[in-house]
Amino acid sequence: MAVNFYTDNPDLRFELHNPALQESVALREENFTHSEKFADAPEDYADALDSYDKVLTMVGELCGEMIAPRAEGVDQAGASLDQGVVSYAPGTRQNLKNLTDAQLMGVMLPRQYGGLNMPVSVYTMMTEMVSRADASLQNLFGLQDIAETINRFGSDEQKARYLPQFCTGEADGAMALTEPEAGSDLQNVQLKAHLDPATNQWRLNGMKRFITNGCAKVLLVLARSEEGSKDGRGLSMFICERGPGLVVRRIEDKLGIHGSPTCELQFNDVPAELVGQRRRGLTRYVMSLMNGARIAISAQALGVAEAACREALKYAGEREQFGRPIIKFPPVYEMLVRDRVSIAATRALLYEATRYVDLRDMYEETNQHAETRDPEFVKREKKYTKIASVLTPLAKAMATEMANQVAYDSLQVHGGTGYMRDFPVERLYRDARITNIYEGTTQLQYVAAIGGVVQRILEPLMEQISHLPFEGKLRRLASRVDTAREKLNAAVRHVEGRGDSEYFALMSGRLCEMEISVFVGYLLLRDALRDKEKTAVAEIFLQYRLPLFEMLYHTTTSDNVAVIDNHEEILG
Numbered sequence: 001m002a003v004n005f006y007t008d009n010p011d012l013r014f015e016l017h018n019p020a021l022q023e024s025v026a027l028r029e030e031n032f033t034h035s036e037k038f039a040d041a042p043e044d045y046a047d048a049l050d051s052y053d054k055v056l057t058m059v060g061e062l063c064g065e066m067i068a069p070r071a072e073g074v075d076q077a078g079a080s081l082d083q084g085v086v087s088y089a090p091g092t093r094q095n096l097k098n099l100t101d102a103q104l105m106g107v108m109l110p111r112q113y114g115g116l117n118m119p120v121s122v123y124t125m126m127t128e129m130v131s132r133a134d135a136s137l138q139n140l141f142g143l144q145d146i147a148e149t150i151n152r153f154g155s156d157e158q159k160a161r162y163l164p165q166f167c168t169g170e171a172d173g174a175m176a177l178t179e180p181e182a183g184s185d186l187q188n189v190q191l192k193a194h195l196d197p198a199t200n201q202w203r204l205n206g207m208k209r210f211i212t213n214g215c216a217k218v219l220l221v222l223a224r225s226e227e228g229s230k231d232g233r234g235l236s237m238f239i240c241e242r243g244p245g246l247v248v249r250r251i252e253d254k255l256g257i258h259g260s261p262t263c264e265l266q267f268n269d270v271p272a273e274l275v276g277q278r279r280r281g282l283t284r285y286v287m288s289l290m291n292g293a294r295i296a297i298s299a300q301a302l303g304v305a306e307a308a309c310r311e312a313l314k315y316a317g318e319r320e321q322f323g324r325p326i327i328k329f330p331p332v333y334e335m336l337v338r339d340r341v342s343i344a345a346t347r348a349l350l351y352e353a354t355r356y357v358d359l360r361d362m363y364e365e366t367n368q369h370a371e372t373r374d375p376e377f378v379k380r381e382k383k384y385t386k387i388a389s390v391l392t393p394l395a396k397a398m399a400t401e402m403a404n405q406v407a408y409d410s411l412q413v414h415g416g417t418g419y420m421r422d423f424p425v426e427r428l429y430r431d432a433r434i435t436n437i438y439e440g441t442t443q444l445q446y447v448a449a450i451g452g453v454v455q456r457i458l459e460p461l462m463e464q465i466s467h468l469p470f471e472g473k474l475r476r477l478a479s480r481v482d483t484a485r486e487k488l489n490a491a492v493r494h495v496e497g498r499g500d501s502e503y504f505a506l507m508s509g510r511l512c513e514m515e516i517s518v519f520v521g522y523l524l525l526r527d528a529l530r531d532k533e534k535t536a537v538a539e540i541f542l543q544y545r546l547p548l549f550e551m552l553y554h555t556t557t558s559d560n561v562a563v564i565d566n567h568e569e570i571l572g
Contacts, residue, residue: 003068005129006060009306011344012125014531015351016052024119024358027366038111052122058102059126067095067133074134075427079261081251086215092259095137096169104141106167108148113159114167120292120361121354124299131303135431136259138300139212145292146173146220150239152365153276153285158239162218174216175289176208176265183210184444186222186282187232191267193223202238202274204267210252210438214263217242220289221272222281237281240272256430291388293439294396295357298350301396301403301435302343308403308428309339312410315423332413339406341540346399348523349516353391360384387461390452393445398516400436407432443509450508453515454492465522473535474528477542481521484549488514491556502564510552517545 006012025048026032032048034041042048070091077089088096099105107123109115123144131138147166151159165171182188191206204223208214219240226234240246245268252262276285313336316327326332363381367373407429411418418425436442452458462485470478491514495507524538 002061003064004057004060005063005068005132006056006125008060008064009129011347012056012128013053014527015347016049016056016122016125018351018355020355021119021121021358024121024355024362027362028117028119028358034111034117041111041117052118055104055116055118056122056125056129059104060129062098062102063129063133066098067130067137070095071134071136072424072427074136074259076258078258079251081248081261084248086248086251086261086263088261089259091134092137092140095134096140099141100169103167105144105169106147106163107144109144109151109163109167113151113163115163119354119358120295121351121358124295124350124354127296127299128303128306131300132307133303134259135300135304135428136257138296138303139257139260140172142296142300143173143175143213143216145289145296146175146216146218148292149175149220149285149289150275152288152361153237154239158273158275162239165218171218172213172216173218173220174211174213174263175293176211176214176219176221177286177289178208178210180207180209184440186235186286189222189224189235189282191221191223193225193236193238193272195225202272204238204240204270204272206267208265208267211263211265212260212438214265215242215248215261219246220275220285221267222286223272225274225278225281232282233279235281235286236278237275237285238272239275240267240270243270245270254434256427256432256434290439291357291392294392294445295350295354297435297439298346298353298392298395298399301399301432302346302350304428304432304435305339305343305346305399305403305406308407308410308425308432309336309343311423311425311428312336312339312413315417315425316413326413335409335413337540338544339409341537341544342402342406344534344537345520345524345541346395346402348527349391349398349520350395352523353388353395356384356388356391360388386452386455386457390449390457393440393448394512394516394519396440397436397442397445397449397512398520401442403432403435446509446512449512449515453508453511454496456489456492458515458519459489462519462522465526468526468529470525470529473539474525477538478522478525480542480546481518481525484514484521484546485518487549487553488518491553494557498559503561506561506564507556510556514549514552514556517549521545 022045025045029042032042032044035043042051074089074091079089080087106115107118111117127138127142130141147163150162162171177186179189179191191204191208194203204221221238221240222235223238224234225236247266249264249266254262316332317325319326363377363384367377367381410425411429414423414425417423466482492511495504521542524541528535528538
């Protein structure tokens with residue numbers, strides 16, 4: 001039976017048709033004047049949506065009919081290294097060819113380079129579907145952010161040279177950030193970049209580790225360009241190509257996502273070019289890369305959760321115990337209902353985040369290229385940048401923790417059978433585990449988000465939603481969320497008011513989770529106004545999250561610091 005990962009998931013079409021997408025699409029298409037220069041450019045917003053819908057349908061078919069059936073073989077074969085050359089699994093090579101033949105390797109890039117010029121929101125839907133089919137493939141398909149970074153910060157010559165190669169699939173990319181002694185602490189990066197004054201050529205020397213797709217043709221590399229510097233202000237971003245001086249020393253033997261090679265790299269006088277300005281590698285360019293990576297991994301986690309939950313639903317409907325399918329037992333169907341609601345809630349947060357990322361990117365680009373900057377556009381860029389900077393880490397925290405829980409529950413539904421390799425859920429369980437670790441652990445997402453939470457960046461958005469015309473059950477649910485928001489604001493004031501940095505750090509994760517509960521609650525209620533069938537999702541989400549919220553509220557406002565006072569005694 002034909003399976004299409006787009007048409008079988010109405011939530012994706014619901015998110016595509018969110019009216020909030022229109023503003024960024026109009027900016028991206030320069031008020032649809034692109035249609036005068038490019039035959040495939042949309043003439044208006046309705047035409048753009050129709051184009052997105054057609055492409056998503058094609059991606060959904062590829063994922064359901066070709067990529068997903070190969071996932072088990074890819075997991076078993078994995079990537080391999082022989083005499084410094086990395087080879088993908090046969091299924092991965094076929095998948096990449098299918099995506100390239102479908103012209104899907106330059107989704108967000110401008111049309112003048114051969115790209116599709118589509119928004120982040122649409123690209124994220126693609127990565128969610130690809131991840132549902134094969135999470136490891138997303139780590140290759142999802143690295144289109146490398147090309148997007150070159151597009152945003154590279155020189156005209158760099159863009160003209162590299163971007164067409166990405167669009168045709170001739171080039172693939174990797175971001176080389178992590179080092180053996182510098183994991184999440186990127187300020188401690190030691191790989192050296194030396195400028196030869198005689199030739200004006202930069203050379204890279206050092207080691208990188210845990211580099212996803214480190215065998216790529218084109219790498220963006222964070223390196224120390226300022227001799228004697230010790231912190232992030234001495235780091236710059238470079239672009240280099242695979243060549244004799246760039247050695248893949250090993251690929252990691254991982255728990256999951258076997259189709260994606262994770263490489264240890266040695267740079268031996270590798271020629272490179274500076275991207276953008278010196279000394280802004282970490283503070284400007286890596287931060288942009290990391291924001292894109294957070295969105296990509298959130299979509300990856302969401303896709304894995306969607307796949308795992310569907311496997312559990314299928315198995316629970318077929319597996320009989322005591323004379324009836326196990327899906328008829330309340331403890332089982334409650335678990336599955338909770339997971340379906342968690343997936344829907346996470347999807348609402350993720351695509352809210354992508355819409356603000358789209359707005360931020362488009363206003364930033366518009367302002368950069370304007371001969372005279374419109375003060376209103378500058379104001380909007382700053383506003384959307386702040387919102388996106390909060391939503392992206394919150395989305396990653398929620399999506400990746402959710403994916404791990406859903407994968408856990410799905411394996412539990414399968415019972416002992418799920419622990420065997422006979423069913424896909426075992427692979428999905430392993431694949432999910434990395435999502436809340438790489439591109440910043442959940443704990444680091446809290447660190448990234450807490451500033452915006454304390455500044456109440458999302459408060460105006462929540463206030464606006466709270467005044468929507470909710471009636472009946474939705475009004476009663478909205479009143480409960482309003483009350484929770486008041487408590488959230490009180491909790492933030494309390495934690496800040498203590499003036500204790502260690503206590504603040506301890507409570508940051510709790511405040512972020514409270515923010516997620518309230519903000520997503522509002523999003524689901526807003527969605528229910530567009531689709532009444534989503535009322536049940538909102539109600540069940542709040543039924544589970546508000547008791548958790550209350551517990552976190554009492555913890556953050558009780559001044560109980562037993563963990564701080566006694567941690568040394570407990571830990572020895």
